[in-house]
Amino acid sequence: MHAVLMMILQRLGLGILTLFVVSVVIFGATELLPGDLASSLLGQSATPETVAALRQQMGLDQPAPVRYWTWLTGVVQGDFGVSLATRRPISDMMSMRLGNTVFLALYAAAIAVPLSLVLGILAALWRNSLFDRVANAGALSAISFPEFFVAYILIFLLAQSGVFPSMVRISPAMGLTDKLYVTFLPALTLTLVVTAHMMRMTRAAIINLMASPYIEMARLKGVSPLRIVLRHALPNALAPIINVVALNLAYLITGVVVVEVVFVYPGLGQLMVDSVAKRDIAVVQAIALIFASAYVLLNLTADVLSTLTNPRLMRRK
Amino acid sequence: MHNKPTRNSVTRRGLLKGATALGAAGLILPASYRAAQATPNQGGTFRIGLGHGNSTDGYDPGLWDNLYAQVFAASRHNQLIEVDADGQLAPEIAESWESPDGKTWVFRIREGVSFHSGKTVTVEDVIASLNHHRGDDATSAIKQFFDPVTDISADGQNVVVTLDAPNGDFAYLMSDYHLAIMPSVDGRIDPASTDGCGPYVVESYEPGVQASLTRNPDYWKSDRAHFDRVEILAILDSAARLNALMTGQVDLIDQIDPATIGMLEARNVANILSIPGNAHYVFPMDSRAAPFNDNNVRLALKYAIDRQEMVDKILGGHGAVSNDNPIGPANRYFHADMEAKTFDPDRARFHLREAGMESLSVDLHVADAAFSGAVDAGALFAETAAQSGININLVREPNDGYWDNVWMQKPFCASYWGGRAVEDHMFTTGYATGASWNDSFWSNERFDELLVMARSEINEDLRREMYQEMQQIVSFEGSVIIPMNNNFVMATAQNVVTPEQVSANWNLDGFRCVERWWFA
Numbered sequence: 093m094h095a096v097l098m099m100i101l102q103r104l105g106l107g108i109l110t111l112f113v114v115s116v117v118i119f120g121a122t123e124l125l126p127g128d129l130a131s132s133l134l135g136q137s138a139t140p141e142t143v144a145a146l147r148q149q150m151g152l153d154q155p156a157p158v159r160y161w162t163w164l165t166g167v168v169q170g171d172f173g174v175s176l177a178t179r180r181p182i183s184d185m186m187s188m189r190l191g192n193t194v195f196l197a198l199y200a201a202a203i204a205v206p207l208s209l210v211l212g213i214l215a216a217l218w219r220n221s222l223f224d225r226v227a228n229a230g231a232l233s234a235i236s237f238p239e240f241f242v243a244y245i246l247i248f249l250l251a252q253s254g255v256f257p258s259m260v261r262i263s264p265a266m267g268l269t270d271k272l273y274v275t276f277l278p279a280l281t282l283t284l285v286v287t288a289h290m291m292r293m294t295r296a297a298i299i300n301l302m303a304s305p306y307i308e309m310a311r312l313k314g315v316s317p318l319r320i321v322l323r324h325a326l327p328n329a330l331a332p333i334i335n336v337v338a339l340n341l342a343y344l345i346t347g348v349v350v351v352e353v354v355f356v357y358p359g360l361g362q363l364m365v366d367s368v369a370k371r372d373i374a375v376v377q378a379i380a381l382i383f384a385s386a387y388v389l390l391n392l393t394a395d396v397l398s399t400l401t402n403p404r405l406m407r408r409k
Numbered sequence: 410m411h412n413k414p415t416r417n418s419v420t421r422r423g424l425l426k427g428a429t430a431l432g433a434a435g436l437i438l439p440a441s442y443r444a445a446q447a448t449p450n451q452g453g454t455f456r457i458g459l460g461h462g463n464s465t466d467g468y469d470p471g472l473w474d475n476l477y478a479q480v481f482a483a484s485r486h487n488q489l490i491e492v493d494a495d496g497q498l499a500p501e502i503a504e505s506w507e508s509p510d511g512k513t514w515v516f517r518i519r520e521g522v523s524f525h526s527g528k529t530v531t532v533e534d535v536i537a538s539l540n541h542h543r544g545d546d547a548t549s550a551i552k553q554f555f556d557p558v559t560d561i562s563a564d565g566q567n568v569v570v571t572l573d574a575p576n577g578d579f580a581y582l583m584s585d586y587h588l589a590i591m592p593s594v595d596g597r598i599d600p601a602s603t604d605g606c607g608p609y610v611v612e613s614y615e616p617g618v619q620a621s622l623t624r625n626p627d628y629w630k631s632d633r634a635h636f637d638r639v640e641i642l643a644i645l646d647s648a649a650r651l652n653a654l655m656t657g658q659v660d661l662i663d664q665i666d667p668a669t670i671g672m673l674e675a676r677n678v679a680n681i682l683s684i685p686g687n688a689h690y691v692f693p694m695d696s697r698a699a700p701f702n703d704n705n706v707r708l709a710l711k712y713a714i715d716r717q718e719m720v721d722k723i724l725g726g727h728g729a730v731s732n733d734n735p736i737g738p739a740n741r742y743f744h745a746d747m748e749a750k751t752f753d754p755d756r757a758r759f760h761l762r763e764a765g766m767e768s769l770s771v772d773l774h775v776a777d778a779a780f781s782g783a784v785d786a787g788a789l790f791a792e793t794a795a796q797s798g799i800n801i802n803l804v805r806e807p808n809d810g811y812w813d814n815v816w817m818q819k820p821f822c823a824s825y826w827g828g829r830a831v832e833d834h835m836f837t838t839g840y841a842t843g844a845s846w847n848d849s850f851w852s853n854e855r856f857d858e859l860l861v862m863a864r865s866e867i868n869e870d871l872r873r874e875m876y877q878e879m880q881q882i883v884s885f886e887g888s889v890i891i892p893m894n895n896n897f898v899m900a901t902a903q904n905v906v907t908p909e910q911v912s913a914n915w916n917l918d919g920f921r922c923v924e925r926w927w928f929a
Binding site: 125131139140141142145146149175177178179180185188189244247251252254257258259261353354355356358362363366367368369370372375 | 467545547549552553601615618643646649653655659810813845846
């Protein structure tokens with residue numbers, strides 16, 4: 093167990109370093125974008141005088157390294173600061189949206205992960221059967237369509253007939269059943285988008301092992317095919333599957349802005365896009381850090397889990 | 410000069426009748442729709458889905474810049490003066506106003522009005538609300554309105570505004586949507602407060618998502634604000650907006666894509682309102698830069714554009730041809746009898762030759778940020794201009810940063826105007842020499858002279874003459890191509906009733922749909 097703990101600590105240290113690099117890169121990238129917050133806030137009505145006055149009010153007349161340092165010292169003390177655009181505390185702005193994003197990601201994952209594992213295992217079990225082909229073709233077509241197209245098709249089929257709402261109006265006060273009902277369409281869209289990747293990885297990893305001598309041994313001693321897959325092949329195939337699941341979970345948290353727009357879902361993606369458009373760097377940085385943390389933590393979890401599933405890695409010195 | 414709203418009524422009404430007739434022709438309403446308008450019903454939750462609203466929207470009235478902020482503001486605030494559905498000034502927090510000389514303006518503040526917090530609206534609140542937009546450190550988008558203001562002071566129940574030069578239309582400026590009356594704290598308003606004296610009280614607000622408001626039980630206007638609750642939702646995706654309306658999740662949406670209007674009508678689930686106003690789409694040319702510094706080149710381009718085709722294809726018919734005139738048919742002194750510029754390739758060639766050219770090649774910078782359909786409009790322009798030997802090279806710009814990097818930076822681009830209720834307001838902000846939004850960097854001595862004279866002219870006929878001459882100058886010597894006036898197109902659920910006359914001043918009944926409309 094000691095080795096695992098060491099690895100977690102090491103990874104967390106590296107993760108913090110990654111977050112720091114990400115924040116520098118994001119800050120630099122937003123600096124490169126043309127225009128700044130003052131001019132985008134005023135838009136068409138920006139005149140040199142009002143822009144100058146606004147810039148001074150917001151501290152945008154300071155040099156970039158100074159602004160970065162002020163921001164960094166704040167974040168290290170746990171203070172994300174206030175949005176430059178709205179003057180609201182960033183933690184307030186993000187908390188509800190982060191909750192929504194995580195809720196939707198978990199909802200979609202709760203459908204997609206079991207679904208793709210079962211489909212993948214069955215597809216491996218009945219390789220080259222009609223079921224395998226249909227499942228593959230279906231999953232691949234779903235992933236090949238752009239997300240918004242899948243979303244519109246679902247709206248056309250399920251929302252215009254009045255079964256599910258086309259627009260998600262979600263509030264913290266809602267009960268879980270209501271929440272699950274109103275967010276069903278976006279969750280289904282995301283499920284369709286991520287299932288193919290996980291399912292095909294599961295199938296490929298298992299089929300890969302099915303050619304191994306020890307599987308042949310099991311087959312020769314008369315073990316049933318289902319038992320071979322579940323008892324003998326699957327444990328050894330877990331590492332790649334776990335990695336792919338982690339990657340897809342990270343995607344569900346960070347990459348769903350298109351789905352958010354189509355279903356009017358108030359998640360972090362929309363906030364990120366709005367903030368980039370307005371050059372509200374403080375908010376962009378905060379969200380980027382959350383997204384980067386999601387990647388770091390999910391990858392860490394995936395690594396730890398795959399190590400735990402593989403005794404050889406546990407013993408390695 | 411006594412500026413009670415009845416002033417100018419004869420001439421203005423006459424003009425407006427014409428404009429209303431035009432408006433009625435443009436309104437696409439089922440016959441039963443108009444007949445259903447009787448006494449307004451009280452009650453219901455009015456849900457509005459708008460194609461605007463960002464998570465970065467703030468509360469500061471000086472920075473309100475999109476329809477979401479405007480409608481949300483009209484739901485919770487009042488102003489000194491309201492522009493009514495006929496385009497006339499109507500008293501709101503200012504009970505009446507007058508100016509003996511156009512320089513000193515006296516606004517009498519209505520008594521017995523209170524903010525949502527229960528505090529009474531005082532003269533101090535009004536002064537603080539105005540001062541928020543005034544002064545060197547002000548960040549308001551309408552700071553320039555207050556440049557000529559030398560003093561704002563209290564006199565009993567009156568607010569006295571002193572200008573450095575007469576301006577007969579100053580009261581009109583006070584109807585601007587930025588000028589919400591908010592409570593004063595130590596002489597300043599708190600720009601982060603949602604407290605107002607308007608029709609609805611803010612219950613919750615999440616920028617870029619939604620605002621919920623309940624009816625202000627103490628609202629001083631007894632014949633307004635018919636809904637119990639108002640919910641304003643930001644739905645940026647136009648398909649999502651249409652879906653929300655069709656599935657009954659909202660009662661009103663704005664910005665209908667012209668291509669989908671036919672389909673929406675065929676479904677018979679919504680009423681479509683198409684309101685002709687002063688809003689217009691423009692192609693400004695930098696009059697300082699060659700070749701646009703030659704008026705013949707500008708005229709050649711003006712004759713090389715097919716305005717009717719633009720209206721038909723870009724606006725889907727929901728608009729009208731404009732004669733390069735920023736003053737629209739809903740304005741008081743609209744010059745309707747100017748020589749119309751039709752699509753005329755020969756005439757365009759003639760002007761090119763006058764400029765000493767056989768052919769012309771220019772870059773036109775466009776993005777849909779300028780107006781929806783701007784890229785298509787540019788392509789259409791390039792197509793028709795080619796017939797006159799003018800090669801328009803379309804440069805597609807990103808939406809992001811368009812107003813920073815393209816507009817007023819590139820010599821030839823696309824832009825839009827919401828239009829203004831007053832000629833002076835429009836000309837002063839967009840066409841006077843050195844004006845901050847003079848996007849063609851145009852300067853005309855005679856125009857500037859007329860602008861100052863007209864501002865203080867009391868004789869109605871002379872004033873009309875001056876404004877018409879200015880329109881003539883802008884149209885034939887100006888540096889902005891204005892091919893079309895776009896209608897405000899919106900769609901409502903079938904149980905939403907609008908008054909006989911819907912304001913053409915701004916979108917959504919001058920942002921006042923929340924207090925002027927009701928459920929059948």
